[in-house]
Amino acid sequence: MKLLEEILAHNEKFVGNQDYEKYQTDKFPNKRAVIISCMDTRLVELLPQSMNIGNGDAKVIKTAGAIVGDPFGSVMQSILVAVYELKADEVFVVGHHNCGMSSLNAEAMLDKVKERGVSEETLATLEHSGVNLDQFLQGFDRVEDSVKHSVETIKHHPMLPSDVPVHGLVIAPDTGKLDVVVDGYQQ
Numbered sequence: 431m432k433l434l435e436e437i438l439a440h441n442e443k444f445v446g447n448q449d450y451e452k453y454q455t456d457k458f459p460n461k462r463a464v465i466i467s468c469m470d471t472r473l474v475e476l477l478p479q480s481m482n483i484g485n486g487d488a489k490v491i492k493t494a495g496a497i498v499g500d501p502f503g504s505v506m507q508s509i510l511v512a513v514y515e516l517k518a519d520e521v522f523v524v525g526h527h528n529c530g531m532s533s534l535n536a537e538a539m540l541d542k543v544k545e546r547g548v549s550e551e552t553l554a555t556l557e558h559s560g561v562n563l564d565q566f567l568q569g570f571d572r573v574e575d576s577v578k579h580s581v582e583t584i585k586h587h588p589m590l591p592s593d594v595p596v597h598g599l600v601i602a603p604d605t606g607k608l609d610v611v612v613d614g615y616q617q
């Protein structure tokens with residue numbers, strides 16, 4: 431059975447058995463928080479469990495590396511929507527140790543892009559039209575620095591209300607232990 435079929439077969443039972451009942455809530459976060467974290471598979475359940483976040487408690491945004499790079503990109507857009515439209519009033523950036531983005535090498539990834547059939551010409555056209563591929567595929571050296579940078583991008587955003595605390599944390603993907611990099615109440 432292919433994955434989509436597996437998912438749909440499970441889904442039919444899930445809905446039929448009314449397993450959804452225990453998850454029912456509304457779109458407003460009970461803890462009035464927005465969490466930006468990494469898409470890492472180890473964090474799917476560990477992160478909310480380790481932070482005591484249940485269904486309905488928070489808005490959760492996942493990206494590779496919990497990076498907020500573009501102040502007018504979709505991640506920042508989501509944060510602003512959460513704050514203005516969904517009653518969130520606190521932001522948590524949660525990076526993690528041993529993150530795939532800490533070892534991301536743009537050059538090596540571009541080699542893989544080419545091996546999978548994307549032509550040199552296509553990449554050259556992108557570069558000529560103003561896309562900086564090295565920057566687009568940039569990771570980070572230290573997760574603490576990356577978290578601090580993301581916190582600053584959010585905190586100094588011209589459209590973020592100044593009374594919204596923005597915290598920076600790093601989680602251990604094996605134990606769930608959180609370390610504070612930026613305490614947003616001290617800003």
Ligand SMILES: [Zn+2]
Pocket residue numbers: 468469470494495496526528529530531
């Ligand atoms: Zn990661």
